[in-house]
Amino acid sequence: MADNPHVRSVEFxxxxxxxxxxxxxxxxxxxxxxxxxxxxxxxxxxxxxxxRRLARVSNTPGRTQLLNFFRVNEAFVVCDLPGYGFAKVPSAIKAGWGPMIEGYLDGRTPLRVLMLLVDCRREPGAWEIGLATYCSQRGLALLPVVTKIDKVPKAQRFPTLARIGGTLGLPADQLVAFSAETGEGLDLLWRRLERLLGTQATRSEVDGAAEPAPGAEPAEGSGGVG
Ligand SMILES: Nc1nc2c(ncn2[C@@H]2O[C@H](COP(=O)(O)OP(=O)(O)OP(=O)(O)O)[C@@H](O)[C@H]2O)c(=O)[nH]1
Ligand SMILES: [Mg+2]
Known part of the structure; x- marks a missing residue:
């Protein structure tokens, strides 16, 4: 993979x-x-x-079965959560995931930002909508990401963001269109992440900050962050 200037170090x-x-x-x-x-x-x-292979990826839903913690740039910690819903894993294991994820979200003191991922070809359901609401109640910054955007033709990308944003109650320009396959959206994701982590203390800064990408990105609205 090509160098990424945002990444200095990462440790499991x-x-x-x-x-x-x-x-x-x-x-x-x-x-x-x-x-x-x-x-x-x-x-x-x-x-x-x-x-390439820090976190395990699989075609079979249910690959990630634990909370996996990583330290990035000595600046923040990322937790890769198990997936919610319809995983082909034994129900005894799956039954433990709800409490594991909810217990983590409720109880983890250093948690500041929730990246909420939605597949570009799906409609966000009650679980995603609930998480978005939960973020504002708990004072977490919400960073919504539409994944696998390489599956959507270029002309359909904005309508896709508008549709998913509409369901989540967020403006389309607040969603990051992302592809792990092509790297599309990576730089924007980093900039939003850094800004949310860097300006956590002051809500007004988070809400009011403009994106440093002339022309490419509209400034963000105030809905849904934090
Ligand atoms: N085309 C495309 N495929 C992707 C992209 N991101 C992930 N995938 C594929 O989607 C499948 C699931 O990816 P994972 O990263 O394991 O998904 P996950 O959300 O961690 O899954 P669980 O741990 O099971 O909850 C794999 O086959 C990936 O190769 C993407 O941006 N584009
Ligand atoms: Mg996983």
């Missing part, structure tokens, strides 16, 4: 299920990657940090 910290196994907070802010099974969470993480 640990996998965890129970709260007692979560890594000790180090003062670094944390970012969670959430979304339905097979939406492309682990692929997004690998692309984000420029490593």
């Amino acid at each position: 910290i640990k996998s965890a299920v129970a709260r007692k196994d979560w890594p000790d907070p180090t003062g670094l802010p944390e970012v969670a990657i959430a979304g339905r099974s097979n939406v492309g969470k682990s692929s997004l993480l690998n692309r984000l940090v420029n490593r």
Whole structure:
């Protein structure tokens, strides 16, 4: 993979299920990657940090079965979550995922940003809509990402963002169109992530900050962040 100027270092910290196994907070802010099974969470993480096989990717939904923690640039921690919903995994295992994910979202003190991934070919369901609402209630910054955007013809990309954004109650320009396959959207994703992590303390800065990409990106509206 080509160099990514945003990435200086990445280390696997640990996998965890129970709260007692979560890594000790180090003062670094944390970012969670959430979304339905097979939406492309682990692929997004690998692309984000420029490593082909850091997080395990699979055609079979249900590949990621634990909370997997990584430290990036000594600046933040990322948690790759198991997927929600219709995974082809034994129901005894799947039954534990709801509490594992919800327990993490509710209880993880350093958590600042929730990346909510939605497949470009699906409609966000009650679970995704609920998570978006949950973010504003809990004071988490929401970073919505539409994955596998390489599957959508260029002319259909904006309508796709508008449709998914509409369901989530967000303006289309707040969604990042992303492809782990081609790297489309990677730079925008990094810029939004860095801005959310860097300006966490002041909501007004997050809401009001303009994107440093002349012409390419409209400035963001205030809906849905934090
Ligand atoms: N075309 C295309 N395929 C992708 C993209 N991202 C992921 N995939 C494929 O989608 C499948 C699932 O990817 P994962 O990254 O394992 O998805 P996940 O959300 O981590 O899945 P779970 O861990 O099972 O919840 C794999 O076959 C990937 O190769 C993308 O941007 N474009
Ligand atoms: Mg995964």
